[in-house]
Amino acid sequence: MSIKQVTNQQIAYEILKGFEKSFRLYNRITSDAKKRFETSKWRACQQASRDRISLYESILTETVAQIYTLFLPQQQSPEFWRSLKQDFVVLLDDHPQFELAETFYNSVIGRIFKHQRIDDSMMFVLPSRCYLSGVNRPRVINIFDTDKTVKSTLQQMFTHYRFNVPFENYQRDLHNLTSTIKARLSFEQLTQVKRVEMLQSEFFRGRAAYLVGRICFEDDYKPFVVALLMSEAGELYVDALLTEKRDLSVLFGFARAYFMVDTQYPAEVVAFLQELLPNKKHFELYTALGFYKHGKTVFYRNFLQHLEESDDQFEIAPGIRGLVMMCFHLPSYGVVIKIIKDEFAESKKITRQHVIDCYKLVKSHDRIGRMADTHEFANFRLPKHRIHPDLLQELQDTCGNSIEILEDEVLIKHLYIERKMTPLNIYLANETDPDKIRNAILDLGLAIKQIAAANIFPGDMLHKNFGITRHGRVIFYDYDEICYMSERNFRKIPQSDDPYAMDTLSVAPNDVFPEQFEHFIVGKRELKAIFKELHADLFTPEYWQNVQKQVANGDIIHVIPYPESDKFQR
Known part of the structure; x- marks a missing residue:
């Protein structure tokens, strides 16, 4: 096919073909999640998650390369690109994943123009149309009869959601669920139940499967999630029933791997989930389902809308200044913007590419x-008048290579956006409730242990590098020194009669001395004492060596996303 024969309709078709290949391969990986769960192939689950994340960029690169074999994009007029977008819209008529296809289209245009032209006339900065929730509802939910007993409704449910493995104790699980539902619903609610609606697709993540739905009353509903796990013997059991919105919010939280959910109608699934979790934004739910590229698109639209509806200024984020990242925020909006600094402090023996690689590692x-x-x-634009002068000056001083000051805008060439949390050091400095302080320090230690058990050594474990969510969970967010556990050698501090001999003793670059952790994880003496009381094992090389052995043996940690108190007795 010569360049002269190519029409914009053909280019639009090539882009749609690229999207549909991407979605088809994405679904192939996703649909196998049930089999991986049933056969307890936990390492395969982790590999599938990584493969699914890398798939998008792979197909995008392939699609752009194909386009370049057909014509020379840089030689086309603005009118060509405007017409191409309209032709693509026509192709998306009645398309079940039109919103995801628009994001893929944006990715193609962004790759061609290196993200330097963000224009709604040639891209889908705004969606081509709004999705009307409920249109495809019958295609994504099952409705169960509630005319009889709670137990009979649950039996209907398990008749429908079948797994190719036996239950460890079906009657016990049925009893646990029945009694818990009766305990959590009032008598009046039990008499007003009209139906039970459940998403057809099971949700898989890590070593767990989840059934998501709601109990509908006359004028209200109660969301619920049934958490299913596999025993060591390969038998299925119900581990918990989640009915509180707080627990569901944590389950769909921003600090967890993406779910595997096999559906042809992601917009409808997201619409249903948002009815269960009205405080979650659309982009958070798309991201939780694994459509992180579209989540990014929807975030950007939400961000632009918020800029139009607000008038506060971007300012330096609260907390101690980082040595690698410059962090700032808009006080009225729930994210932090992070830019890699031009130069790092002497103590940071790393490169810019190392930091980028660490963030990619965490993503997958x-x-x-x-x-x-x-x-x-890339090439993120902010209105200049919305940036506080102190922030603008600091950006110029620390990140000059990453920003470009235009007439009315500040162009940031590369950045990361992260959910806003209260830095743990600020939380502990301001909190006066001893129980909340103790719980935060307990959770800090648990966070470090769970990250390590997931085969990540956090590196810089100062408590300023952790945040605490509104649900009281401690989350790590500073990744410039992370590595795999196998890349560190955990040792006792070398002993010598000479107190000044440390520099002459044999210490390799990858040596880590856990005995030193107590001096910097938390600073204040009273906080340090609590941490040592709760997590003294973190200060011993034996603890870390044992974790290394577990990781090397292929032990896959399962951290439940709900309180231990919610677990059913087995």
Whole structure:
């Protein structure tokens, strides 16, 4: 096909073909999640998660390369690109994943123009149309009869959601669920139940499967999630029933790996989930389902809308200044923007590329509810008048290579956006309730242990590098010194009669001395004492060596995303 024969309709078709290949391969990986769960192939689950994340960029690169074999994009007029977008819209008529296809289209245009032209006339900065929730509802939910007993409704449910493995104790699980539902609903609610609606697709993540739905009353509903696990013997059991919105919010939190959910109608699934979790934004739910690129698109639209509806200024984020990242925020909006500094402090023996690689590692790793997810952007524009002069000056001083000051805008060439949390050091400095302080320090130690058990050594474990969520969970968010556990040698501090001989003793670059951790994880003496009381094992090389052995043996940690008190007795 010569360049002269190519029409914009053909280019639009090539882009749609690229998207549909991407979605088809994405679904192939996702649909196998049930089999991996049934056969307890936990390492395969982790690999599938990594493969699914890398798939998008792979197909995008392939699609752009194909386009370049057909014509020379840089030689086309603005009118060509405007017409191409309209032709693509026509192709998306009645397309079940039109919103995801628009994001893929944006990615193609962004790759061609290196993200330097963000224009709604040639891209989908705004969606081509709004999705009307409920249109495809019958295609994504099952409705169960509630005319009889709670137990009979649950039996209907388990008749429908079948797994190719036996239950460890079906009657026990049925009893646990029945009694828990009766205990959590009032008599009046039990008499007003009209139906039970459940998403057809099971939700898989890590070593767990979840059934998501709601109990509908006359004028209200109660969301619920049934958490299913596999025993060591390969038998299925119900581990918990989640009915509180707080627990569901944590389950769909930003610090966890993406779910595997097999559906042809992601917009409808997201619409249903948002009815259960009205405080979650659309982009958070798309991201939780694994459509992180579209989550990024929807975030950007939400961000632009918020800029139009607010008038506060971007300012330096609260907390101690980082040595690697410059962090700032808009006080009225729930994210932090992070830019890699031009130069690092002498103590940071790392490069810019190393930092980028660390963030990529976290993106594809199981974050087990303890590491914040990030969205990466190129050529991100902010209105100059919305940036506080002190922030603008600091950006010029520390990140000059990454920003360009235009007439009305500040162009940031590369940045990360992360969910806003209260830095743990600020939380502990301001909190006066002894129980909350103790719980935060307890959770800090648990976070470090769970990250390590997931095969990540956090590196810089100062408590300023952790945040605490509104639900009281401690989350790690500073990734410039992370590595795999196997890349560190945990040792006792070398002993010598000479107190000044440390520099002459044999110490390798990858040596780590856990006995030193107590001096810097938390600073204040009273906080340090609590940490040592609760997590003294973190200060011993034996603890870390044992974790290394577990990781090397292939032990896959499962951190439940709900309180231990919610677990059913087995």
